[in-house]
Amino acid sequence: MKKHFETDAIRNQTEKSQFSEHSTPLYLTSGFVFDDAEEMRASFAEEKERNLYSRFSNPNTTEFVDKVVAMEGAEAGFAFATGMSAIFSTFASILNAGDHVVSCRSVFGSTHSMFTKYLPKWNITTSYFKVNEVDLVESLIQPNTKVLYIETPTNPAVDILDLELIGNIAKKHNLIFIVDNCFATPYIQQPIKFGADLVIHSATKLMDGQGRVLGGVTVGSKDLIRELYLFARNTGPAMSPFNAWVLSKSLETLSLRVEKHCQNAIEVAAFLEGNEKLNFVKYPFLKSHPQHEIAKKQMKLGGNIVAFEIKGGIEAGRKFLNNIKMCSLSANLGDTRTIVTHPASTTHGRLSEEDRLEVGITDGLVRCSIGLENVDDIIKDLNQALNNS
Numbered sequence: 001m002k003k004h005f006e007t008d009a010i011r012n013q014t015e016k017s018q019f020s021e022h023s024t025p026l027y028l029t030s031g032f033v034f035d036d037a038e039e040m041r042a043s044f045a046e047e048k049e050r051n052l053y054s055r056f057s058n059p060n061t062t063e064f065v066d067k068v069v070a071m072e073g074a075e076a077g078f079a080f081a082t083g084m085s086a087i088f089s090t091f092a093s094i095l096n097a098g099d100h101v102v103s104c105r106s107v108f109g110s111t112h113s114m115f116t117k118y119l120p121k122w123n124i125t126t127s128y129f130k131v132n133e134v135d136l137v138e139s140l141i142q143p144n145t146k147v148l149y150i151e152t153p154t155n156p157a158v159d160i161l162d163l164e165l166i167g168n169i170a171k172k173h174n175l176i177f178i179v180d181n182c183f184a185t186p187y188i189q190q191p192i193k194f195g196a197d198l199v200i201h202s203a204t205k206l207m208d209g210q211g212r213v214l215g216g217v218t219v220g221s222k223d224l225i226r227e228l229y230l231f232a233r234n235t236g237p238a239m240s241p242f243n244a245w246v247l248s249k250s251l252e253t254l255s256l257r258v259e260k261h262c263q264n265a266i267e268v269a270a271f272l273e274g275n276e277k278l279n280f281v282k283y284p285f286l287k288s289h290p291q292h293e294i295a296k297k298q299m300k301l302g303g304n305i306v307a308f309e310i311k312g313g314i315e316a317g318r319k320f321l322n323n324i325k326m327c328s329l330s331a332n333l334g335d336t337r338t339i340v341t342h343p344a345s346t347t348h349g350r351l352s353e354e355d356r357l358e359v360g361i362t363d364g365l366v367r368c369s370i371g372l373e374n375v376d377d378i379i380k381d382l383n384q385a386l387n388n389s
């Protein structure tokens with residue numbers, strides 16, 4: 001019987017042990033035992049479905065993966081130590097030497113490094129399109145193109161890409177369409193509905209939601225996940241059972257947390273819009289967002305990231321950060337605590353101005369990951385920091 005999102009997140013549970021516990025225990029074991037040689041043979045030959053070794057599977061990671069599979073409407077999945085190991089393993093399992101990728105330029109920094117520094121080692125090349133150049137995507141496709149890749153909303157400029165439009169291009173050209181859905185979470189957006197073959201998450205962000213553990217997960221079609229499983233089983237990037245246990249518990253409250261994050265975020269965005277110290281405020285569910293209509297089409301809520309540009313460039317951005325009293329200055333996002341970053345002077349400080357502008361990072365751009373504190377306190381802190389900047 002098909003269940004609702006929240007019910008899947010709570011009731012998808014590992015089978016009870018002989019102790020009839022209500023909450024799934026932590027299975028801290030590297031391996032599993034067999035009754036006899038025949039059981040061991042049949043298990044390794046995959047004639048029997050069971051846990052063999054925690055690099056391959058473990059009850060805690062299986063529970064976490066099963067929840068994400070249900071939430072995203074996928075067929076299968078695999079959990080990784082980090083979001084980046086999910087991304088690298090996914091590409092490594094699909095691509096062969098000489099293949100080509102088409103990707104939006106606005107991708108997470110380490111994903112950009114993978115495309116430009118590491119995949120070229122195997123003669124795998126990537127062509128980029130900018131967020132406002134979706135009409136160029138088809139012209140970038142080559143005979144050896146295998147994957148079309150995007151993130152939406154993008155990090156840190158919260159631009160929105162049209163999943164349906166890009167999904168249709170991937171289908172028309174028989175490309176594997178992969179979406180990093182980390183900023184939205186499956187509660188807000190389910191890319192498989194729009195034609196994605198694989199969906200990747202850094203579970204470190206809103207899935208954990210409390211800034212405690214790292215994790216990653218890829219879900220999608222059975223055939224592609226089978227290849228990914230075999231790659232991961234042999235190369236070893238699996239999520240630890242402890243992190244899977246933490247993350248599976250976190251998913252039980254994902255819908256509630258994301259609802260509140262988004263409610264706080266839109267209140268903050270609406271408060272800041274029109275402030276005379278800012279050039280613009282960008283939030284997908286504000287009418288002023290350049291891709292607001294697309295956001296409304298594919299997202300249930302606007303997410304927890306608000307971006308704005310302070311007048312006065314890099315110095316004004318640094319000053320704003322120095323004036324913050326309550327919010328955290330940290331590189332993470334999707335935490336209960338509101339986090340403020342100034343990409344031009346920190347995470348993207350080593351990029352040239354031209355490279356930064358390509359991904360929407362202007363000198364005064366500030367990214368706020370809105371947390372779950374009382375929204376009045378978040379607004380008060382941002383407002384006093386702006387007034388003193």
Ligand SMILES: Cc1ncc(COP(=O)(O)O)c(C=O)c1O
Pocket residue numbers: 082083084085108151155180182183201202203204214215216
């Ligand atoms: C959109 C996006 N994808 C992937 C990652 C990488 O995740 P992790 O830090 O868990 O490796 C991040 C991290 O910030 C991210 O923001």
